Amino acid sequence: MSQFVDPMKTRVAMPTTMQALRETMSRDMLLETVSLLLDNINDGVVLINPTGHVIYQNANAEKLLGHGPVITSPDHWAEIFGVYHLDGRTLYQPDEFPLAKALKGIETPAYEMLIRPDSGQPGRLIRGRAKPLTEANGQLVGAMACFHDATEHDELLRRVRYRSEHDRITGVQNGVSIRGTIDAMSLEVHETGTGGFGVLLVNLDRFGIVNNVVGRDAADGVLRRIGRLLQHREHVLATGRLCADEFVLVLAAENLDATQREADSIVQALRRLDLTAARFTTHLTASVGATWVGPGVMHSTEEVLAALTTAVEDAKRGGRNRSVPATLPHAPQSPDETCRISDVLGILNEDRLCLFAEPILQPSGEYLGYEVLTRVCNGDEKPRLPRQFLPTAERFGLIGQLDVRNLARLMQWMGTQRLDGLDMKRMHINLSGYTLANEACLQDWLAVLLTNLDDARYITVEITETFAMKNPVEASAALHQIRQLGCQVALDDFGSGYCSFSRLKQLPLDYLKVDGSLVRNFLEDNQDRAILQSIIQLGRALKLPLIAEHAHNKILVKALFDLGIDYVQGHGVSQGQLLTACAPVTP
Known part of the structure; x- marks a missing residue:
C-alpha cells in the first residue's frame, strides 16, 4: 500500500472540466460523458482518470464527501472521505470501493455506504452507482460515480413504516x-x-x-x-x-x-x-x-x-x-366453533341467513318491541350464529352487505305486517361500525330506509359504544342522518368499552343498552351492582331510558326492574324466535 497522504495538504485546483475531458477522451466518449453528467446534475458526481486522479467533482459531491478534490492513491479514499459499510464501523477496503472497481472495468449499478467525514458533519447514508468509461475500442479512459444523500428519505420512510406498524x-x-x-x-x-x-x-x-x-x-x-x-x-x-x-x-x-x-x-x-x-x-x-x-x-x-x-x-x-x-385443535373445527371467511361467503351466497327476534320487556309485562338478530338457518335445525361469524364478516369487509340485507328483510316483514293491519311494535336492529364509517355502505343502508319511510319511525338503530366513542364526530353525523329519517338510536354495550361521559352528550341518542357483562352477575358482584346503579343515575340525568340485555333468568329480570332499569331482554324474558313467527301485538 502506498504511503498515506494527508488530504488537507493535497487539495488541488481542478483543471477546466471540458479541457481535462478533451485531453483524455475521444469526441464520442466526451459527448456520452457530458450526457451522463447532465442526467445526474442533481447528484454528487465524481470523474477520475485511469490513474485515479479526480478530473471533475461537482459541488454536491464536495458537500456530501466533506472534501474538495485531492491527489492521492485510491488505496486511501475510504480513509480520507470516511467511507464505511452500513454497520458504521467497517471501512471500505480499497478493492471494494465502487470507483476502484470501475477502474478495473467493473460496473456497480447500485451501492450503499455511510459517509462520516472528518469535518465534523454528521454521517450520511449515500446511495449511488459507478461505471467505467471506455472508448468504443474498449480502452479505459476513466470512471464515473454518481451518488445522492438518502438519509432523510430513508428516515422519512422509517417513520412512515413505524407509524403504519x-x-x-x-x-x-x-x-x-x-x-x-x-x-x-x-x-x-x-x-x-x-x-x-x-x-x-x-x-x-x-x-x-x-x-x-x-x-x-x-x-x-x-x-x-x-x-x-x-x-x-x-x-x-x-x-x-x-x-x-x-x-x-x-x-x-x-x-x-x-x-x-x-x-x-x-x-x-x-x-x-x-x-x-x-x-x-x-x-x-x-x-x-x-x-x-x-x-x-x-x-x-x-x-x-x-x-x-x-x-x-x-x-x-x-x-x-x-x-x-385455549387449546388449538389438531383437526378442522366445526362451524359452531369457528367461522372462516370461506364459511361466511358460503352462508351469504347460499342465502342461509335469517332474522331472529328477541323481545324487550317493559315493567308492565308488555313488550316494548324486539331486537332483530342475525342467525344462520340450516334446514330443520335450530337457528344459530357461529361465534366468529360477525367478527370475520367485519374483518373482511362483508358486514356492510350483511347490514343492508338485514334491514331490507326487516322492512319487508314490517311492510307485510302493516298491510295486514297489525299493530306495530318498535324493532331494534344493529348497525355495525364498519357501515357507519364507510360512506358507500352507509348510503346503501340509508337507501333501504328511504324506500320504506312509512315504517322507519318504528325502527331503533343500535350502534356499539366502542365505535361511537372512538369516532364521535363520524358517529354523530351518521346518527343525525338516521334520526332525520324517523328512526330512534340506542347505544349498545354501554359500560363495556372506552366510554367518555362528556362525549356521550354529543350523540343523538334515545336509549342506552347496558352491556350484558354488567348484568349477568350483578346480584353476586358488588362492583357490577355499583356500576349499574351509577348508569341508572346517569340515564335519568340524561333522560335516556335504559335497556338491560342478557338477563338469563326471571329472578334477574325482576331484580333489574326493582333496581330501576326501564326495559329488560334476555332468556329470562323469552328464548326468542324467528322473526317470521313473531306476533307483534301481544307478549
Missing part, C-alpha cells in the same frame, strides 16, 4: 402488524415442524371506567404504562394492541402450560400496577386467553385470535381477573 398511543405494534408477526411465526413452525410459541389475548376488564374516572388523556397514559409493562416481560417476544382495551402478546414458551403460567403472572402484574399517579385507586384487572401454537395443523392468525376471544369470554363469565387456556 405501531399503535399511536402505546408504541407497541398495531393490530395489522402483530397479526403479521403471528402469521410469519406460525408459518415457520409449520414449515420446520419444530418449535412453537405462546400467544396471549389480554383484555382489560371494564377499562371504560378508568377513562370515565380519570379522563381520556390520563387513560392514554395508563395504556402507555400497560404497554411498557407488557413489552418488558422476560418471555415476551412481541406486543400488539388490537383495540382500546385489548393487547396481544407473543411469548417464548415451550408448551401451553408455560404459556398459562406467564398469563397468570401477567394478570397479577396488572393488578399490582400502581395507578395512583393517574388518580385511579381501584385495582386494574384483566381477562386473559392463553394458547400455544406448535407443529401440526396450520392455523391462521384469525383462528388463533378467535380461540383466544372465546377464552377471554369464558374468563369474564368466570368472574374476570383470571386467565383461561
Whole structure:
C-alpha cells in the first residue's frame, strides 16, 4: 500500500472540466460523458482518470464527501472521505470501493455506504452507482460515480413504516402488524415442524371506567404504562394492541402450560400496577386467553385470535381477573366453533341467513318491541350464529352487505305486517361500525330506509359504544342522518368499552343498552351492582331510558326492574324466535 497522504495538504485546483475531458477522451466518449453528467446534475458526481486522479467533482459531491478534490492513491479514499459499510464501523477496503472497481472495468449499478467525514458533519447514508468509461475500442479512459444523500428519505420512510406498524398511543405494534408477526411465526413452525410459541389475548376488564374516572388523556397514559409493562416481560417476544382495551402478546414458551403460567403472572402484574399517579385507586384487572401454537395443523392468525376471544369470554363469565387456556385443535373445527371467511361467503351466497327476534320487556309485562338478530338457518335445525361469524364478516369487509340485507328483510316483514293491519311494535336492529364509517355502505343502508319511510319511525338503530366513542364526530353525523329519517338510536354495550361521559352528550341518542357483562352477575358482584346503579343515575340525568340485555333468568329480570332499569331482554324474558313467527301485538 502506498504511503498515506494527508488530504488537507493535497487539495488541488481542478483543471477546466471540458479541457481535462478533451485531453483524455475521444469526441464520442466526451459527448456520452457530458450526457451522463447532465442526467445526474442533481447528484454528487465524481470523474477520475485511469490513474485515479479526480478530473471533475461537482459541488454536491464536495458537500456530501466533506472534501474538495485531492491527489492521492485510491488505496486511501475510504480513509480520507470516511467511507464505511452500513454497520458504521467497517471501512471500505480499497478493492471494494465502487470507483476502484470501475477502474478495473467493473460496473456497480447500485451501492450503499455511510459517509462520516472528518469535518465534523454528521454521517450520511449515500446511495449511488459507478461505471467505467471506455472508448468504443474498449480502452479505459476513466470512471464515473454518481451518488445522492438518502438519509432523510430513508428516515422519512422509517417513520412512515413505524407509524403504519405501531399503535399511536402505546408504541407497541398495531393490530395489522402483530397479526403479521403471528402469521410469519406460525408459518415457520409449520414449515420446520419444530418449535412453537405462546400467544396471549389480554383484555382489560371494564377499562371504560378508568377513562370515565380519570379522563381520556390520563387513560392514554395508563395504556402507555400497560404497554411498557407488557413489552418488558422476560418471555415476551412481541406486543400488539388490537383495540382500546385489548393487547396481544407473543411469548417464548415451550408448551401451553408455560404459556398459562406467564398469563397468570401477567394478570397479577396488572393488578399490582400502581395507578395512583393517574388518580385511579381501584385495582386494574384483566381477562386473559392463553394458547400455544406448535407443529401440526396450520392455523391462521384469525383462528388463533378467535380461540383466544372465546377464552377471554369464558374468563369474564368466570368472574374476570383470571386467565383461561385455549387449546388449538389438531383437526378442522366445526362451524359452531369457528367461522372462516370461506364459511361466511358460503352462508351469504347460499342465502342461509335469517332474522331472529328477541323481545324487550317493559315493567308492565308488555313488550316494548324486539331486537332483530342475525342467525344462520340450516334446514330443520335450530337457528344459530357461529361465534366468529360477525367478527370475520367485519374483518373482511362483508358486514356492510350483511347490514343492508338485514334491514331490507326487516322492512319487508314490517311492510307485510302493516298491510295486514297489525299493530306495530318498535324493532331494534344493529348497525355495525364498519357501515357507519364507510360512506358507500352507509348510503346503501340509508337507501333501504328511504324506500320504506312509512315504517322507519318504528325502527331503533343500535350502534356499539366502542365505535361511537372512538369516532364521535363520524358517529354523530351518521346518527343525525338516521334520526332525520324517523328512526330512534340506542347505544349498545354501554359500560363495556372506552366510554367518555362528556362525549356521550354529543350523540343523538334515545336509549342506552347496558352491556350484558354488567348484568349477568350483578346480584353476586358488588362492583357490577355499583356500576349499574351509577348508569341508572346517569340515564335519568340524561333522560335516556335504559335497556338491560342478557338477563338469563326471571329472578334477574325482576331484580333489574326493582333496581330501576326501564326495559329488560334476555332468556329470562323469552328464548326468542324467528322473526317470521313473531306476533307483534301481544307478549
